[in-house]
Amino acid sequence: MSEDERQPLAERVRDACIAAALAGYEDAAVSGLCGEGALEVAISSIRGLALGCLLDEPKPAAE
Numbered sequence: 223m224s225e226d227e228r229q230p231l232a233e234r235v236r237d238a239c240i241a242a243a244l245a246g247y248e249d250a251a252v253s254g255l256c257g258e259g260a261l262e263v264a265i266s267s268i269r270g271l272a273l274g275c276l277l278d279e280p281k282p283a284a285e
Contacts, residue, residue, distance in 0.1 A: 242267040242268050246268075247267075
């Protein structure tokens with residue numbers, strides 16, 4: 223896999239991790255967990271990501 227092929231995959235993984243962490247943290251904070259507890263939930267959300275779907279290349283936009 224070339225650098226040009228790896229970059230989009232790395233960006234999708236990063237974006238998915240950020241989205242999972244933000245959602246987990248927000249859910250935990252709304253549920254009343256302290257900052258440390260919410261951070262643990264955010265990290266668990268990242269660990270629980272289904273990464274297989276990120277391996278599929280995005281489909282090019284139709285012209």
